[in-house]
Amino acid sequence: MNERALPVTNGPLAYEALWDAALALTDHGSLYAEPIPFAEIDEILSEFPKKPIKFEIAGRGVYDLEIIRSQIEHLRESGKRELAPLWPGPDREVRGGWVWEPYSDKRIWDRATALFEGALTGYQQLVEQWFPRLAHGLQIYAMLPARLTGILTPPDLEMGIAGSPSVSWHLEILPRDHQTSVNIELSDDNTTNTFEHNEIIFEKMREQLHRLRPEAVGWIGAFVRIDGVDVSSRTPATNMAYNWLWDDLAQVGWVEGLFTPAH
Numbered sequence: 001m002n003e004r005a006l007p008v009t010n011g012p013l014a015y016e017a018l019w020d021a022a023l024a025l026t027d028h029g030s031l032y033a034e035p036i037p038f039a040e041i042d043e044i045l046s047e048f049p050k051k052p053i054k055f056e057i058a059g060r061g062v063y064d065l066e067i068i069r070s071q072i073e074h075l076r077e078s079g080k081r082e083l084a085p086l087w088p089g090p091d092r093e094v095r096g097g098w099v100w101e102p103y104s105d106k107r108i109w110d111r112a113t114a115l116f117e118g119a120l121t122g123y124q125q126l127v128e129q130w131f132p133r134l135a136h137g138l139q140i141y142a143m144l145p146a147r148l149t150g151i152l153t154p155p156d157l158e159m160g161i162a163g164s165p166s167v168s169w170h171l172e173i174l175p176r177d178h179q180t181s182v183n184i185e186l187s188d189d190n191t192t193n194t195f196e197h198n199e200i201i202f203e204k205m206r207e208q209l210h211r212l213r214p215e216a217v218g219w220i221g222a223f224v225r226i227d228g229v230d231v232s233s234r235t236p237a238t239n240m241a242y243n244w245l246w247d248d249l250a251q252v253g254w255v256e257g258l259f260t261p262a263h
Contacts, residue, residue: 001117001255002119004235004242007067008125012118013238015086020234021063033089033100035082038072045069059183087114087236092206098157099232100165105154108165109186112152112229115237116167119181120148121249122241124180131249142216143209146171150184152229165229170201170222173208198224233261 004088008014020034023029027042048055048065056062088110090102100108127134127141135141149172156163167184174180205222214219227243233242234242246259 001246001249001259004238006043006126006130008122008129011121011127013122013123013235014071016118016235016238018068019086020061020084023234024057024060024063025068030232033085035084037082038076038080041068041072041083044167066073086118087111090231097259098155098161100155100229101157103155103165103231105186107153107230108229109184110151111231112165112167113182113184113227115186115240116148116150116169116227118237119244120180120182121238122237123244126241126245131245134252134254136254137218138229138245139249139251140171140244142220143171143173143213144150145174145178145180147174147180148172148182148184150182151187153182153187165231166226167229168224168226170224171204172210173205175212223233 003054007017022041023032025041026036045065045068050200053065054062055065072083088107091104091107092102094102103111123140124144129137131138148169150167150169152166152167169184201224202222209217209220209222227240230239233239243259243261246255249255
């Protein structure tokens with residue numbers, strides 16, 4: 001789990017893994033936010049043997065060249081000519097300062113919404129592919145389908161690192177025939193995460209559990225969670241999906257300790 005070694009073959013986590021590999025191959029850092037031409041990646045890959053091979057870059061990870069080649073070929077067949085960043089990037093020209101300063105509040109909201117959608121999709125994929133027998137005993141999965149409802153607190157530059165952007169969120173449980181979705185709003189006051197605010201959410205979640213997931217009332221608890229809006233790591237949605245899965249597995253005794261996100 002801490003090595004994020006439960007691969008999925010498609011979707012946002014698979015694309016993030018390819019983007020991470022492309023950054024490593026082209027020697028770009030995690031803040032790089034421009035498309036990478038396939039031609040540039042092809043030239044680098046041509047220096048490696050054609051047979052299946054894995055290679056390691058110190059401080060970055062282990063990469064499977066066969067998977068990289070296959071994914072790029074699939075994208076090329078769909079008409080793509082370059083590998084674009086998956087998540088909304090910076091929209092302001094700001095040099096220096098905190099890593100989130102080049103993002104307007106609107107762009108942070110765009111990124112947060114996309115990241116949470118990707119992480120939730122990835123979480124479902126991980127559970128269904130790797131833990132199918134345990135799925136309905138995992139807290140988040142057992143509540144799906146649901147609407148992930150969150151309040152985004154935008155960056156506060158005066159607070160320094162404590163003012164980094166974050167989302168306070170919970171799940172609104174939906175009937176079984178509905179689709180999981182994400183709804184994040186931009187905070188315009190300071191009522192988010194107060195005791196009174198959370199108590200209203202808890203009461204609503206308890207009512208939804210009794211009505212829509214009565215079989216899980218005895219072991220699922222109402223919760224409000226806070227996650228940062230990551231603008232600096234190479235695989236932000238993967239980190240978030242694994243973190244949620246780790247916490248769910250910890251509740252059933254399958255893992256211990258804290259999850260360590262990748263950079």
